[in-house]
Amino acid sequence: MRVYLAGPCVFLPDPVARGTALKAICARHGLTGVYPLDPLEGEPQSWADLHEAFRISRRNEAHIASCDALVANLMPFRGPSADVGTVFELGFMRALGRPVFGWSNDARGFADRTRAVTGVAGAADQDGMLIEDFGLSDNLMIEGAIHASGGAMVLGACGPDDIWTSLVAFEACVARVRALLG
Amino acid sequence: MRVYLAGPCVFLPDPVARGTALKAICARHGLTGVYPLDPLEGEPQSWADLHEAFRISRRNEAHIASCDALVANLMPFRGPSADVGTVFELGFMRALGRPVFGWSNDARGFADRTRAVTGVAGAADQDGMLIEDFGLSDNLMIEGAIHASGGAMVLGACGPDDIWTSLVAFEACVARVRALLG
Numbered sequence: 001m002r003v004y005l006a007g008p009c010v011f012l013p014d015p016v017a018r019g020t021a022l023k024a025i026c027a028r029h030g031l032t033g034v035y036p037l038d039p040l041e042g043e044p045q046s047w048a049d050l051h052e053a054f055r056i057s058r059r060n061e062a063h064i065a066s067c068d069a070l071v072a073n074l075m076p077f078r079g080p081s082a083d084v085g086t087v088f089e090l091g092f093m094r095a096l097g098r099p100v101f102g103w104s105n106d107a108r109g110f111a112d113r114t115r116a117v118t119g120v121a122g123a124a125d126q127d128g129m130l131i132e133d134f135g136l137s138d139n140l141m142i143e144g145a146i147h148a149s150g151g152a153m154v155l156g157a158c159g160p161d162d163i164w165t166s167l168v169a170f171e172a173c174v175a176r177v178r179a180l181l182g
Numbered sequence: 183m184r185v186y187l188a189g190p191c192v193f194l195p196d197p198v199a200r201g202t203a204l205k206a207i208c209a210r211h212g213l214t215g216v217y218p219l220d221p222l223e224g225e226p227q228s229w230a231d232l233h234e235a236f237r238i239s240r241r242n243e244a245h246i247a248s249c250d251a252l253v254a255n256l257m258p259f260r261g262p263s264a265d266v267g268t269v270f271e272l273g274f275m276r277a278l279g280r281p282v283f284g285w286s287n288d289a290r291g292f293a294d295r296t297r298a299v300t301g302v303a304g305a306a307d308q309d310g311m312l313i314e315d316f317g318l319s320d321n322l323m324i325e326g327a328i329h330a331s332g333g334a335m336v337l338g339a340c341g342p343d344d345i346w347t348s349l350v351a352f353e354a355c356v357a358r359v360r361a362l363l364g
Contacts, residue, residue, distance in 0.1 A: 011312040053316035057326020061276070078299060078307070079261025084269040085321040091273030094243070117260060125260070127346065129193040134235035139267040144239020164309065 001181045002032045003174070004064045006090060007073025008083040010036050012164065025171050029178040034063050064093050069151070069177050073170070074102040074138060075163070080114040081138050094145040099180055101151040102142065103173040105163045110138050152176040183363045184214045185356070186246045188272060189255025190265040192218050194346065207353050211360040216245050246275050251333070251359050255352070256284040256320060257345070262296040263320050276327040281362055283333040284324065285355040287345045292320050334358040 003026055009018045019035035026033035040059045047055050064070060070093040077083040082104075093100050106113070111133035118125040125131060136143045137153060146153050154176065156169025185208055191200045201217035208215035222241045229237050246252060252275040259265040264286075275282050288295070293315035300307040307313060318325045319335060328335050336358065338351025 008311065011314070013306070013310045015312075051316070051329075053318055053322040054326045054329050057322050058330060060323065061327070061330075065277075077261075078296065079259075079263070081261070081266040083321070084263040084266055085323040087266040087270050088273035088276075088321070088323040088327065091270035092277040094270075095247075095274040095277035114260065124195070128195045129190065129346075130197075132193070134233070136235055139265070139270070140235040140239050141242065141267040141270040144236045145243070145270065147236050148240060148243075164311075 001030075001069070001178075002034050002067040003177055004034050004067040004070045004089070004093065005036070005073075006064075006070055006086045008075065008077045008086060009073055011083075021167065022170065025167060025174055029171075029174050031174065031178060031181075034067055036060050036063065038063065060089065061092065064089055065096065067093070067098070068181060069093075069099045069101065071101045071103065071170070071173055071177060074104045074142065074153075076104075076106055076113060076138075080110065080117045082142065087139075087142060090142060090145060094149055097149075099149045099151045099177070100146050101153070101173050101177055102137075102146055103154040103156065103169040104137065105156045105158050105166055105169055107137075107155040107157050110134075110136055150180060152180075183212075183251070183360075184216050184249040185359055186216050186249040186252045186271070186275065187218070187255075188246075188252055188268045190257065190259045190268060191255055193265075203349065204352065207349060207356055211353075211356050213356065213360055213363075216249055218242050218245065220245065242271065243274065246271055247278065249275070249280070250363060251275075251281045251283065253283045253285065253352070253355055253359060256286045256324065256335075258286075258288055258295060258320075262292065262299045264324065269321075269324060272324060272327060276331055279331075281331045281333045281359070282328050283335070283355050283359055284319075284328055285336040285338065285351040286319065287338045287340050287348055287351055289319075289337040289339050292316075292318055332362060334362075 023033035074082040158166040205215035256264040340348040
């Protein structure tokens with residue numbers, strides 16, 4: 001069973017080592033981790049002419065389509081919400097009708113995190129825009145998809161120094177994938 | 183032809199009026215705009231038992247699946263990137279193989295905007311995480327999908343006071359949808 005490993009891990013200082021660590025955990029649970037930086041078997045020759053960014057985009061879409069489930073690192077990234085590239089991929093897999101999972105080392109609720117980032121205490125931010133407050137961990141499309149697909153959201157807790165390095169919640173999430181896929 | 187209107191417009195102080203304005207522009211171009219707050223025809227009775235957030239999520243997924251194209255408001259939202267709910271929906275429609283379009287009133291490049299938000303000048307932020315710099319307007323999965331699907335990204339320019347109100351770029355984007363769908 002193949003699991004696509006979505007996340008801003010590719011922006012970490014050593015993204016390859018991170019991918020190796022994630023895949024090792026998948027292997028321990030009998031799953032094959034597929035990382036965004038992996039080469040794509042049978043990549044069309046015609047893609048060589050594409051803008052590099054667009055080639056990466058097509059490759060990641062193809063990787064996702066080749067997998068049985070998706071696990072997303074939903075750590076807040078430069079704002080109250082998860083990395084948009086990761087969330088795009090989660091939406092993509094959800095539309096394919098396969099299970100999507102999420103994990104994060106930030107256990108705060110979405111509304112609390114949004115208020116912390118925007119510096120407001122009320123129901124709307126300084127632009128008058130509503131602060132979503134359904135008791136979820138991020139925008140409702142994310143956890144709604146996880147719920148509807150049969151997946152799970154796993155929240156870890158670790159010290160502030162380990163927020164980008166601890167893989168305890170990731171491994172708990174992978175165990176849930178394994179339990180669902182059998 | 184039905185067009186799903188994704189965007190953080192639902193968080194604006196008067197989201198219903200905004201939806202009415204967006205739909206009027208679609209109608210002028212011979213298209214039916216579908217807004218996240220629209221009721222869903224034939225909504226399953228069983229959804230009444232769902233958490234409100236999850237019911238909204240299922241409804242939006244069903245709205246998207248009922249449309250021929252998607253137009254996303256990709257204005258940066260509480261960070262350097264677009265609203266994650268919007269980007270989820272764009273990924274969802276992309277996986278359905280239908281054209282996706284984007285528009286924004288912020289014409290700055292993604293790298294410049296990320297540097298402005300994080301306050302760093304170099305290739306990585308204060309956490310050592312890479313700042314994506316491909317000359318695009320947001321994360322590569324977004325514009326990659328728009329490009330691959332045959333859609334278009336339309337960047338407007340307006341004064342800072344009109345950034346959430348100007349619909350000039352939106353209307354230009356709708357015209358592109360109409361031209362593609364015929």
